[in-house]
Amino acid sequence: MFDLLLIILATVLVNNFVLVKFLGLCPLLGASTRLETAAGMSLATTFVLTLAAALSFLVDHWLLIPFELEYLRLVSFIVIIAAAVQFTEMFVRHASPLLHQVLGIYLPLITTNCAVLGVALLNTHQSTRFVEALAYGIGAGLGFCLVMILFAGLRERVDAADVPAPFRGAAIALVTAGLMSMAFIGFTGLFRA
Amino acid sequence: MATTMATAILFMGGLTLLIAAALAFAASRLDDNADVAVERIHRVLPHTQCGQCGFAGCRPYAQALVAGTAALNRCPPGGEATIRALSHLLDRPALPPDPQYGECGPAAVAVIDEAACIGCALCLHACPVDAILGAPQWMHTVIEADCTGCELCIAPCPVDCITLVPPTRETCA
Structure with missing residues (x-):
């Protein structure tokens, strides 16, 4: 139990998927102009991350490895992720049509989010049990949530501030993300994971 | 080599079929019921977007009808045919057109008197x-x-250069 909590904590802070591993930058920059949009987007991505991590671990453990089909890992994982995103989109449209309309194209774009495929593939290397894979997915999602919400809050302020003309828009956003990344790298050595 | 290819094709085919079945099941259960009803009601309205019913267009009126917060006799351009269609779809008794929201008059279209138009774009x-x-x-x-x-x-x-004239087609039932 404790090692699962450790996995989650390590993935949220020390090995944060967005700021330390630099995966999933597209929704970070694309859906972070408003706090509400960022919160909705990060919740959807967390849902997909957890679901995709769990399903891909199961398929890998029960079907790919026993039948020696490891070469089909990449293709099967992508198909599973696409299906998980499709299911998430259906669910979001059912639960909140407004959020679905606000997120727009960024919801199906979670399929191409390399953090989702990254979690699925990294699980094949470093997780031996299903609960470990699930914890890794949850940790990745929570880390993504944390960064999205922090970044959206920062970005709302930066957009209203007196930024020099060449830096306005994406440039200052990337500089901000870089500074946040440096802050998060400070978590290295928090504990020996 | 051929068996490897056959295994791969079989496996991917089976996996995708399974996933497709699961998604189809989820889609049938997660159907957006409220949206379908609103769409059906919206289709029988005349789409003049005139706002005479008190709503900001035909779709908000359709949403209010589905939610049950509006009477179905508030649409003057729709006339009695629309009231009958709405009563049939919503399973509510038909009512006579409410004169508070306007009269169902003869159809008309707007014409701009080009000699008087000043190009103000209002x-x-x-x-x-x-x-x-x-x-x-x-x-x-x-x-x-x-x-x-x-x-x-x-x-x-x-400059009051717009007048209503009888059109060459019917809009009011």
Whole structure:
């Protein structure tokens, strides 16, 4: 139990998927102009991350490895992720049509989010049990949530501030993300994971 | 080599079929019920977007009808045919048209008197169905095929150059 909590904590802070591993930058920059949009987007991505991590671990453990089909890992994982995103989109449209309309194209774009495929593939290397894979997915999602919400809050302020003309828009956003990344790298050595 | 290919194709085929079945099941259970009903109601409204029912267009009125917060006799351009269709779809008793929301009069379309038009573009923004052609400081004209006779352009015109004339088609039932 404790090692699962450790996995989650390590993935949220020390090995944060967005700021330390630099995966999933597209929704970070694309859906972070408003706090509400960022919160909705990060919740959807967390849902997909957890679901995709769990399903891909199961398929890998029960079907790919026993039948020696490891070469089909990449293709099967992508198909599973696409299906998980499709299911998430259906669910979001059912639960909140407004959020679905606000997120727009960024919801199906979670399929191409390399953090989702990254979690699925990294699980094949470093997780031996299903609960470990699930914890890794949850940790990745929570880390993504944390960064999205922090970044959206920062970005709302930066957009209203007196930024020099060449830096306005994406440039200052990337500089901000870089500074946040440096802050998060400070978590290295928090504990020996 | 051939068996490897056959295994791969079989496995991917099986996996995708399984996933497709799961998604189809999820889609049938997660159907957006409220949206389907609103869409059905919206289709029988006349789409003049005139706002006479008190809502900001036909879709908000359709949403209120589905939610049960509006009476079904508030649409003058729809007339009695629309009331009957709505009563049938919503399974509520039909009511006579409510005169508080306007009269179902003879159909009309707007015409701009080009000699008087000053090109101020105020009527362009007032038209809910974008039936007026023109730009600021250029001549404005109403496209008769798109005009629904909602009369929303008549008030903003500062020179009162828009009049209603009988159209060449029926809009009111």
